[in-house]
Amino acid sequence: MADIVISELVKTYPGGQVRATDDVSLTVADGEFVVLVGPSGCGKTTLLRMVAGLETPDNGSIAIAGRDVTDLPPRQRNISMVFQSYAIFPHMRVRHNIGFGLRMRKVPAAQVNERVRRAAEVLELTDYLDRYPAQLSGGQRQRVAVARAIVVDTGVLLMDEPLSNLDALLRLQFRAELKKIVRQIGTTTLYVTHDQAEAMSLGDRVAVMRGGRIAQIGPPLEVYDRPSERFVGGFLGSPPMNFFPAVVRRADGGARLWVGDQVLAAPAHLATYDGREVTVGLRAENIDVATAAGDGPAGGGPASGGSAGGPVRATVEVVEPTGASVLLTVRLEGHELKVQAPPGYQVEPDSPVWLRCRPESLRFYDAETALALVS
């Protein structure tokens, strides 16, 4: 077992102008599952490949299990890796594909057979050991790639978008299985994906990357709930976080948010930003929706002047039942918002609705830098 310490890693590809990774530091604890997630070109794969030793960093260092491996070739780093393309060797039977790493490490033949058999059992490949990869389905090839990586029993497992070539249903299925397997073998895992749902579901911690930097890293729910910048909130979650501009006004000891002509209650600490425009972030599932103004527990009718900040009025544009919920697209003072209503919620497009949310569920970002405001 091993931890990974990445410090100040800089990489610019030859001929490129921008840094693929820009001074990235990251520590993955022993046995931890860290997911690197971000849009394409954010440097997540580059970072993974540098840990694997497949790319050379311009600057910075990588240590695995306390040993500086920055200048070591991949084979001396004691790692294993699952590739996006699986990189299964087509000229070898499944058995020899899985056993490749063991044979390279000069493990005795009898032991290779035994360990290949066990890995095949874990990944339900026992019946396919003597087939060639061309005779397998995409999902089975994926399993071979994972079996080949876990059979060597290295301290560190690297995965580069391993599920992205599977169809949606299979991906969902294998995701859970993968999580179970990795938990069983307890290896330190660095996992790259562009799929935010995958990142949320798999990681002990999620690192959201953008432009070669880690924008935010933390447990999935924390990153989801408290995005450190607007980008993170807009990237994680489906639908992504809603953002709309509002002006802060101090009022009777607390603070109010003015969205156009309407008023929302805001947490008291926001009063220090009196008079400034902020960007408000709000998750779709944190919005309560009602078809009548007075509906619901909290009082205070339609916003008028210095009201306490009651429900705000919006117009429904699209109604999308998804089964588990009803997704509404509404327009609030010219800003588009996604609202998650309970399943079976009945509302017609173009009709007015009243939105309400708890002040604690609001997140605030600087209108210019898009960074979270310190509370």
Next chain:
Amino acid sequence: MSAPAAVRRPPAPAATAPPRPRRSSRRRKAVLLQLACLAITAFMGVPLYLITLAALSSRAALNRFPLSLLPTDLSTETMSRFLDSTGVVPGFVNSLIVGLSTLVFALLVGVPAGYALSRYAFRGRDPYQLFLLLTRALPIVVLSVPLAKVFLTTNLYDTTYAVTLLHTALALPTTVLITAAVFVSVPRDHEEAAAVLGANAAQAFVRVVLPQALPGIAASAMFTFVMSWNEVLGAAILTLNQRTLPAQVLATLADSPLAYRFAGGLALVLPALVFIAVMRKYLVNMWGTTLR
């Protein structure tokens, strides 16, 4: 079984199903394709058959009129006379030596070069590829005379080694370009996976890249061998006594009887055909298992 049947009775479906012209036109296309295949096969096969027939007929049978097109009068007389004549067996051996050593040399130099072309971006890569092709633009005759002079001064003249060197130089451009194309088709991922799983560069190449590239390398080897076997001008200029078979046959062709020429033709064609047949079987086997 079904293909020849389709050839034999093409009008039947068209006649029974006139309202479906698309199907009948597809049928006609299939028939035309079969006919084209047959025509091309005949184009290659008939001369081969005639040469073989003539080489295996007795001299009397050759002079008969009309010439029998069926192997009615087989004899090994012509062939054995040809093989007994001076220079044929040594020429055959020389050709084999030159062909095989050319193949080995061309692969030894060409495969690494092709690998480098496919895997590394280096300054002057594209001009280099063009330059490789340009070497083939020079006629062999133009090359051979200065080469003969060089070999004379270095005491290599009239050796199979000299011919091997010439043939290697001639074969290298195609070897390099073919193997480069082959290595490009082996995903880089596979090499990286091997490296991560504990292989060093040599192991990754031998165990992962080479097996996948073998069909292409076999094709290039085939090409090289046949090129060397058939090359006659350079071989004729660079040797006097150590003639390769084509050079030997060419030298004695003009003043030899008709039967001798047929026998020589067969002797020239046969080894190349056998070589291609052997390699082809291997080629198909490899592709059958590696490609989806």
